[in-house]
Amino acid sequence: MLELRHVSKSFGQKQVLQEISLHVASGEFVSLIGPSGSGKSTLFNLIGGLLGPDAGEIYLNGEEITNKHGFISYMPQQASLFPWRTIIENVLLGQELQGKKDYELAEAMLERAGLGDVIHAYPHELSGGMKQRVAFIRALLSPQSLMLLDEPFSALDEFTRTDMQKWLLSIWEDYEQSILFITHSIDEALFLSDKIIILSVNPAEIKDVIEVPFIRPRDGDLLLSEEFLQWKKKIIDVIQF
C-alpha cells in the first residue's frame, strides 16, 4: 500500500535521509525506531506532502503521492485537539476536511472506545491519556487508509502508556487501517507492530527490518515473556552495532 523508493532529503549541507526504501502492506502495523534526530519526523513530513524529497518517490496504492497532501491520516505527539470543539466535533474534523461527516459512526466509535461519557465535553476537561485516545479515534475515523502516528504516547507516564498501547491494539485490530508508527521505545515497537524498521542516524539509513512473530491478539503478558526479551535484545544489538 505505502511504498517509499530511494527517498533522500537534505537541509542545506546536512543530509537527513539517505536512500530510504520501505513498504507498508495493507492492514499492517509498522514501527519506525531510531535515536532522536534520526529524521523520523522529516520522513513523516515527506509522506504527508509537507516537504518534497530531493530524490526518490512515494507511492500509495500504486499512485504517486510525492509532494501531494491529503492522502494520509495523522496523529501527532501532542493530542492537538481543537480547544473550542467538543470531543465529537474534534473527532469529526478529519472527515470534515475530506468533505463528508458521519456523526453516527463517530458516536458509535467513541462509545466503543470508552469515551461515550465525554462526547460533548471540551478537551481541557480530559486527562492526557484520554486526549490521546480522542486523537487516535480522530485519525482512525478519517477516510484515509494509512495512519501516521508520531510518538503518540511519549508524553504520557509509564502506567498510562501501557494501558494506551493495549487499548490501541484492541481498537485497531477491528479495523483495516494500516499504521506507520514512530517511537523510540523498543518495548512499544515490539508489542504493537508486525514489522519494525530500525533507522541509523546522520544521515538516517535503514539498518534492518525485523518481522515481529507474535500472534494477535496480543495481551500484556507478552511484555514479560522470555521470547519478548530475546527479541528486545536482538533489536538492541542491531541498534548498537
Next chain:
Amino acid sequence: MKTSLLKKVWRPSLAILLFIGLWEVATRLFSIEEWLLPSPSDIVMEARNVIPTFLPHLGSTVTLSVSGFLIGTTVGLGVATILHLMPRVRETFFPFIIISQNMPIIVLAPLLVIWFGFNALPKLIIITLACFFPIAVSALGGFTQTNRELVHYMKMMGANKSQLFWKLELPHAVPSIFSGLKIAGTYSVMAAVVSEWLGAQKGIGVFMTLAASSYRTSRVFVAIIVAMVISLAFYGLILLLEKFFIRWQQKGENV
C-alpha cells in the same frame, strides 16, 4: 457566588464613595464656584432636571456609536483577514494602517466635514477610524499566533488554505479579537461624542458643547457621566458576548 462578587466589589466601591465624599467636602469647604467645579450634589440635582430633555441626545449618540462600532469591527476584521492571507499586501500597507492611527482625530474631523458635509458620513468615518485599529491588530495577532502543532496537524491532514483559516486560525483568534473589541467598544463612545462636536442636531457631544459655552459646568459633568455609563454598558455587553463565545476556555490556561 454572590458573596465572592461582593468581596471583589467592595474595595473599589468604597474607593469611589470616598472620592466622591472628598470632592463634595472640598467644594464646600473651599466654597468653589459651581461654574468652576460643581460638587457631586450639584451634578445630581442638575441631572434630575435635565434628564428628560437629555434622552433624545442619548439615543442619538448610542445609535451613532453602535453603528460606528459595527462598521469599525467589520472593517477591522476584513483588513486583518486580507493582511493575514496576503503577506505581500501586508508588507506594503501595514505602515499606512499605523499612520492612520497617528493622525489626530480632532484635526481630521473638520477636514472630513469639508469633504463630506454635515451628515452622518464624516462621523461614522471618525468612529470607524478609531475602532478598526485595535480590532485589526488584535485579530492579526491572533491569526499569527495560531498554535504551531495544530497548524502542522491541519497541513498533514491535507487542509487547504481556506479550511486552515475558517476551521483553525479564525476560531483560534476569537479570544484575542475580543480583547480588541473591548478596547474598540470604549473608543466608539468617545469617538462618537467627539464627532458630534463638529456639528450635529442631537447627541451628547452637542449637549456638552452647548452646556460648556454657557458655563453650565454641572451639565457638562452630567454629559461626561452619561458618556461613561454608556461606555461601561458597552464594555459589559461585549464581556457577556465574550463569555458566551469562549465558554470552551479553561480559566487561566490556553489550549
